[in-house]
Amino acid sequence: ETGVTQTPRHLVMGMTNKKSLKCEQHLGHNAMYWYKQSAKKPLELMFVYSLEERVENNSVPSRFSPECPNSSHLFLHLHTLQPEDSALYLCASSQAWGDPSYNEQFFGPGTRLTVL
Amino acid sequence: AQTVTQSQPEMSVQEAETVTLSCTYDTSESNYYLFWYKQPPSRQMILVIRQEAYKQQNATENRFSVNFQKAAKSFSLKISDSQLGDTAMYFCALSTGNQFYFGTGTSLTVIP
Numbered sequence: 001e002t003g004v005t006q007t008p009r010h011l012v013m014g015m016t017n018k019k020s021l022k023c024e025q026h027l028g029h030n031a032m033y034w035y036k037q038s039a040k041k042p043l044e045l046m047f048v049y050s051l052e053e054r055v056e057n058n059s060v061p062s063r064f065s066p067e068c069p070n071s072s073h074l075f076l077h078l079h080t081l082q083p084e085d086s087a088l089y090l091c092a093s094s095q096a097w098g099d100p101s102y103n104e105q106f107f108g109p110g111t112r113l114t115v116l
Numbered sequence: 117a118q119t120v121t122q123s124q125p126e127m128s129v130q131e132a133e134t135v136t137l138s139c140t141y142d143t144s145e146s147n148y149y150l151f152w153y154k155q156p157p158s159r160q161m162i163l164v165i166r167q168e169a170y171k172q173q174n175a176t177e178n179r180f181s182v183n184f185q186k187a188a189k190s191f192s193l194k195i196s197d198s199q200l201g202d203t204a205m206y207f208c209a210l211s212t213g214n215q216f217y218f219g220t221g222t223s224l225t226v227i228p
Binding site for chain 2: 003033040041042043045056090097098099100101103104105106107108109110
């Protein structure tokens with residue numbers, strides 16, 4: 001595997017389900033990110049982890065819960081989601097966080113989430 | 117507050133022709149980077165080109181070049197000799213170190 005990988009690629013879940021999205025980066029980067037991509041809207045940065053510590057949480061509802069067990073893996077745990085949470089969830093990584101010369105984003109393919 | 121604006125939701129261009137995608141941004145930071153990302157249909161988002169704000173020279177990558185007007189806060193992308201594989205969503209992005217801001221994207225279609 002190379003670059004940034006995400007699983008699953010597609011997920012359909014009910015509003016009462018609990019599921020998790022997984023991201024893995026094979027680039028030796030120190031920062032990882034979750035983004036939400038909805039049609040006709042800018043990408044929304046949800047969470048940022050730098051060296052496994054959460055450094056940004058941009059007013060995301062508590063039904064989204066991130067986890068970063070090490071610098072290569074990032075999870076997004078989902079529970080009691082709403083239909084408006086349906087979107088493409090992108091994971092990204094960068095060399096570092098906090099310096100614009102090092103936070104060029106490398107994206108995974110995304111997980112297409114549908115909440116029924 | 118930082119913002120990135122892409123005013124062209126959709127564009128099309130004939131194969132082999134040149135097209136320019138517009139982007140304006142706003143930031144009070146002095147140290148920032150600008151990027152263009154490409155997201156082909158159902159495929160991964162990849163970096164097309166990047167520009168460091170303190171460099172006056174416009175970045176180029178093969179058929180892709182930018183027109184960076186710092187005073188006007190404008191950062192347009194020019195694609196020369198357009199190819200069918202250039203069909204994609206193109207996102208302009210601004211990085212100030214602690215945040216990454218994206219525009220709403222321009223959907224480019226290359227017509228054979």
